[in-house]
Amino acid sequence: MTALRTLYDKIWDDHVVHQAEDGTCLLYIDRHLVHEVTSPQAFEGLRMTGRKVRAPEKTIAVPDHNVPTTLDRADAATMTEDSRIQVAALDKNARDFGINYYPVSDVRQGIVHIVGPEQGWTLPGMTVVCGDSHTATHGAFGSLAHGIGTSEVEHVLATQTLIQRKGKNMKVEITGSLRPGVTAKDITLSVIGATGTAGGTGYVIEYCGQAIRELSMEGRMTVCNMAIEGGARAGLIAPDEKTFAYVMGRPHAPKGAKWEAALAYWKTLFTDEGAHFDKVVTIKGEDIAPVVTWGTSPEDVLPITGSVPAPESFSGGKVDAAKRSIDYMGLTAGQKLTDIAIDTVFIGSCTNGRIEDLRAAAAILKGRKIAVKRAMVVPGSGLVRAQAEEEGLAQIFIDAGFEWRLAGCSMCLAMNPDQLAPGERCAATSNRNFEGRQGRGGRTHLMSPAMAAAAAITGHLTDVRELMGEMV
Amino acid sequence: MDKFTTLTGVAAPMPLVNIDTDMIIPKQFLKTIQRSGLGKNLFDEMRYTQDGQEIPDFVLNQPAYRKAQIIVAGDNFGCGSSREHAPWALLDFGIRCVISTSFADIFFNNCFKNGILPVVLPQEAVDQLMDDARKGANARITVDLEAQTVTSSDGKTFAFEVDAFKKHCLMNGLDDIGLTMEKASAIDAFEKKNATLHPWA
Numbered sequence: 001m002t003a004l005r006t007l008y009d010k011i012w013d014d015h016v017v018h019q020a021e022d023g024t025c026l027l028y029i030d031r032h033l034v035h036e037v038t039s040p041q042a043f044e045g046l047r048m049t050g051r052k053v054r055a056p057e058k059t060i061a062v063p064d065h066n067v068p069t070t071l072d073r074a075d076a077a078t079m080t081e082d083s084r085i086q087v088a089a090l091d092k093n094a095r096d097f098g099i100n101y102y103p104v105s106d107v108r109q110g111i112v113h114i115v116g117p118e119q120g121w122t123l124p125g126m127t128v129v130c131g132d133s134h135t136a137t138h139g140a141f142g143s144l145a146h147g148i149g150t151s152e153v154e155h156v157l158a159t160q161t162l163i164q165r166k167g168k169n170m171k172v173e174i175t176g177s178l179r180p181g182v183t184a185k186d187i188t189l190s191v192i193g194a195t196g197t198a199g200g201t202g203y204v205i206e207y208c209g210q211a212i213r214e215l216s217m218e219g220r221m222t223v224c225n226m227a228i229e230g231g232a233r234a235g236l237i238a239p240d241e242k243t244f245a246y247v248m249g250r251p252h253a254p255k256g257a258k259w260e261a262a263l264a265y266w267k268t269l270f271t272d273e274g275a276h277f278d279k280v281v282t283i284k285g286e287d288i289a290p291v292v293t294w295g296t297s298p299e300d301v302l303p304i305t306g307s308v309p310a311p312e313s314f315s316g317g318k319v320d321a322a323k324r325s326i327d328y329m330g331l332t333a334g335q336k337l338t339d340i341a342i343d344t345v346f347i348g349s350c351t352n353g354r355i356e357d358l359r360a361a362a363a364i365l366k367g368r369k370i371a372v373k374r375a376m377v378v379p380g381s382g383l384v385r386a387q388a389e390e391e392g393l394a395q396i397f398i399d400a401g402f403e404w405r406l407a408g409c410s411m412c413l414a415m416n417p418d419q420l421a422p423g424e425r426c427a428a429t430s431n432r433n434f435e436g437r438q439g440r441g442g443r444t445h446l447m448s449p450a451m452a453a454a455a456a457i458t459g460h461l462t463d464v465r466e467l468m469g470e471m472v
Numbered sequence: 473m474d475k476f477t478t479l480t481g482v483a484a485p486m487p488l489v490n491i492d493t494d495m496i497i498p499k500q501f502l503k504t505i506q507r508s509g510l511g512k513n514l515f516d517e518m519r520y521t522q523d524g525q526e527i528p529d530f531v532l533n534q535p536a537y538r539k540a541q542i543i544v545a546g547d548n549f550g551c552g553s554s555r556e557h558a559p560w561a562l563l564d565f566g567i568r569c570v571i572s573t574s575f576a577d578i579f580f581n582n583c584f585k586n587g588i589l590p591v592v593l594p595q596e597a598v599d600q601l602m603d604d605a606r607k608g609a610n611a612r613i614t615v616d617l618e619a620q621t622v623t624s625s626d627g628k629t630f631a632f633e634v635d636a637f638k639k640h641c642l643m644n645g646l647d648d649i650g651l652t653m654e655k656a657s658a659i660d661a662f663e664k665k666n667a668t669l670h671p672w673a
Contacts, residue, residue, distance in 0.1 A: 014670075017662045018655050024637045026655060028662050030673045038555065040505035051649070054659075066503065082503035089505050126673060133554040133578060147554035147578050150507075151585035159652045161659060165635065197490055198548040198574050231551065233577050254672035262672045297490050317489035317546045324488070413553075415499045422522070434494040434552060436517045 004275040006169045007238050008204045011144040011269070015127050017161055027164045030126035030143075032156050033112045034061040034099070036090040037415070038131030042154035043093040052097070054160040059099040060121050063087045064111045065415045067104050069378050069405035074105070083416065097157075110381025110407035113137040113350040117221065118381055120250025124239035124266040129156055134350045134431065135234075136227040140220035141247070142239035142269045144204070147228065167233060168278040170203035171271075174211035176285040181465040183360065184219030185352060185429070185448035187211065187283075188226040189291045193301030195281060200232030203279060206271060207237050211285035217246040218356035225351045226431050229298040238270040290464055292337055293433045293446040295325035300433070304451070304463045308335045328435055329443050330423065337461050340445070344426040345375040345456040346438070347449050348405075349412040352429035353380025355387050357449040361429075362393040364453035364467055370401035371459035372427075376418070377402050378410040400456070414439045427455035474587040475645035479568050480614040481541030484531045485605035491545055492552035493579060497561040510557055511564030532565070536608035542615065544598065544605045545572040549590075550579025559586045569615045571622060573598050584638045587645065589617060597622075597630040617643055 005013070018026040032055075039061070046052070053059055066083035067073065076084060087104065094101035102109045108119065113134055116122045128138045128145035131153040138145035148162065156162060172191055192199075205227050207220075215223065220237050227235025244263060247253045254262045289303035300322075302309070310333040311322035326333060331340065347353075347361050358377065377397050379385035385407055388394050394404050411418040412430035414437070420426055422441025429452050433444040445461060454464040501513045519530045526533045532540065543549075543562075549572040550558060559582045562570070570583070571591045583590045593601070604611050604624040611625035617639060623629045641648055666673060 018658045020637065022636050024635075026652060026658070028659070028666070037502050041507050041556075044505070045649075049649075080503075086503050086505060123672065125670075131554055131556075133552065135554075149554055149556035149559075149578060149582035149585060151556060151582065155649050155652065158649050159656075159659060160663075161652060163637070163648055163652065197551055198576075201548070201574060201577055228578075231548070231576065258672045262670075265670065297492075299490075317487060320487070321489045321546075413494075413499050415502065432492075432494070432552060434492045436498055437494050440498070440517055440522065 004272040006271045006275045006277065007142060007206055007236055007269055008144065008169055009275070011125055011127065012166055014125065023165060025164050025166065026161045027127060029129050029156050029160055029162060030058060031116070031121050031128045032059045033116050033128065033130035033135065034059060034153070035065055035112045035132060036063045036086045037065045038150050039093065039153055040086060040089045041150050042157055043097065045154040046157060051158045053099060053157045056098040058160065059157065060116065061090055061094045061099055062102040062109055062112050062115050063090050063104055065409045065413065067408040068416050069408045069410045069418060071406065073406060107382040107386065110384065111350045111353060111409055113225070114353060114380035114384065117141065118250070118383055120247060120253035123247060123253065123262070124243060125269050129162065133228045134225050137221050137225040137350055139224035139227065139235040140217060140237050141243055142236060144234055144236065146233040167204045168202055169276065170200060170205045170232065170279040170281070171277040172205050172207050173209040173280070173282045174207065174285050175209045175282060176211060177214060178211050178285045178288060181290050181450065181468055182288050183448040183450060184215050184222040186288050186291050188223045189293065189298065189301045189446065190283060190288045191281065192226065192230045192298050193291070194283060195230050197229060197297055197299045198231045200227065200230040203232050205230070205232045205235045207235055212237060213240065216356055217242055218354040221354065222351055226298065229431060239266050290448065290451050292451065292461055294329065294331065294337060295322065296328055296433055296435050297321070297325070298431070298433060298446065300325060302337060304337055304461060306337055308333050308337065310334065338463065340461045341425065342427045342455045342460055343373045343424045344420060345370070345372055345452050346411040346426055346428040346430065347376070347452050348378030348380065348410055349430035350380065351431040352449050353378060353384065355384050357429065358384070358388045358393050361449040361453040362396040364450050364464060365400040365457065366396050368400055368457045370456045372456050375402045375456045376405055376411070378405040379407050381407045411438050413437060427452045427461065473585070473645045473647065476568060476587055476589050476617055476642045478614065478616045478618070479541060480612050482537060482539060482609050483542035483544050483601065483605035483613045484537040484540035485602050486531060486543055486545045487602055489546035490548045490551055493550060493555050493558040494552055496550065496558040497555065502555055502557050507560050508564060510561035511566070514561040514565045539566060541566055542569045542571065542613055543567055544601045545570055547573045549575050551576040554578045556582045559583050559588050563588055571598060571601055584642055587642065589615065589642060591615065591622060591632045593622065593630050593632055600624060600628060
């Protein structure tokens with residue numbers, strides 16, 4: 001009898017090229033996604049050593065971090081000199097090494113983690129890597145996906161493999177159903193709140209349970225996207241009919257007999273009943289509330305009904321860290337979260353820049369006006385933007401007072417011109433609230449798109465359920 | 473990559489937990505297409521005011537630590553993004569070893585690719601080394617990769633674990649792409665088998 005295996009075990013086993021006596025493995029990589037920030041030094045390394053890209057047909061590049069999202073971005077003057085050089089380097093590297101490429105001018109351009117699934121590059125059971133920690137997103141398809149550094153980018157370009165040691169298995173089960181107003185973002189933030197930002201270090205997380213099954217593919221991508229914020233390299237969700245329906249017909253998905261063969265394989269990708277997990281976390285779906293972050297670590301999560309905690313309520317090194325966070329964020333212990341006024345609202349990023357995210361925000365914004373200084377929606381890709389325009393969502397955002405932007409990473413990490421000013425406070429649907437993340441001195445509160453829309457309308461952090469009326 | 477065998481140097485104490493890669497090297501410095509030159513911007517927003525003046529309180533601006541080669545850090549050092557600019561900046565400044573109770577996974581791997589040794593020790597050992605680091609330039613910590621030990625200035629020795637393959641590469645300054653390319657026939661065989669088993673991939 002074969003040993004009982006987890007989903008992670010199965011994908012891992014199917015990609016081992018070579019295993020050394022000490023357990024170090026050479027793992028085959030099916031898809032390598034590339035963006036402009038973490039790749040130039042890797043391509044330069046190939047040139048210096050006279051190496052080629054081993055599998056250009058499995059390598060996909062798109063510029064996303066630096067690119068402006070304003071409508072005039074075709075004008076080169078909208079980018080700083082160093083950003084222009086970095087994007088130009090990707091253009092040249094893609095051409096020189098013959099890899100798949102979606103330039104800024106292509107309607108399919110967008111955030112690499114949104115473009116990959118959208119174009120059908122990401123498929124169940126694959127190994128997917130990218131020089132970007134949010135590669136975990138692709139785990140929503142039941143593919144083993146994680147971020148790598150630039151040296152490893154060069155390694156994958158040259159060899160289509162990675163030197164890896166297997167991680168441990170962790171199961172995160174979300175039982176039951178979510179309550180109205182609670183979304184995938186609230187799940188993933190609540191898990192990090194429960195486990196801490198180092199709770200997943202050394203593990204690959206498999207998310208399961210009824211509440212995960214009930215999520216759309218977009219929601220599942222949101223959940224897996226932030227596995228890295230919990231310290232886990234990768235998050236996984238077993239593929240099911242929703243996964244297959246999402247993948248079918250996409251430009252790079254298999255067709256015909258290959259589709260049938262793929263489907264038969266994909267249906268074997270689940271954790272065997274009774275397989276061993278090294279760590280198990282269970283959260284009741286109905287216990288999850290709409291949440292926001294108050295501090296400068298993604299683990300600083302509380303239900304919107306809560307108050308800023310006292311640093312003394314923590315222990316160890318977290319006491320000083322919480323003091324520093326509260327000071328940086330300009331808050332006081334005991335302050336109600338709903339009393340925190342917001343200047344800017346940012347809806348977008350690889351966490352929440354997909355069509356369902358825009359629908360959720362638009363549902364709250366419809367017929368209302370913003371009460372903040374600045375609000376922007378940055379669709380995750382040109383195709384998400386086009387679909388949102390077709391569905392009438394763009395007009396809802398514009399009527400509410402939002403800026404309707406072109407695709408890119410934008411204010412999630414503020415490498416392009418979209419940045420917070422010092423002291424400015426932002427309700428953001430992105431993934432990191434680190435000091436200076438959205439601009440030096442900027443203050444970030446992470447939340448779901450619906451919660452960000454609610455904050456935009458009231459001008460302060462708000463429980464979205466109060467604005468949902470008959471929707472609840 | 474420079475070899476790492478033994479190192480004796482000044483250690484800077486950074487007890488803050490969750491020091492993330494945005495703190496280590498803020499995004500505005502990721503726009504380079506080179507690996508070198510990032511040392512001056514290491515911990516930029518903690519180290520300099522908005523107008524570029526040094527913040528005297530920041531540890532690496534203090535006379536004792538301006539040439540530190542080791543950092544003793546709080547839990548979960550290097551969390552956040554995969555940017556290899558973080559170890560590049562540390563290396564360019566002169567840091568060759570970081571000691572903590574835990575590291576974020578991607579950062580941990582990135583260190584080994586750049587001749588930096590991340591050392592994981594239990595809380596109690598890190599606390600003692602943190603106290604030692606606080607003594608300044610007179611307290612030099614020794615890290616011996618071969619023996620897998622860290623020795624404080626007063627002679628206390630702490631043993632640490634390290635992956636044998638990573639140790640081998642670091643001690644010999646090996647380029648692991650070259651090592652992998654020696655297994656080209658195994659990769660060829662895998663691709664051939666996979667073309668039959670999973671032709672859609």
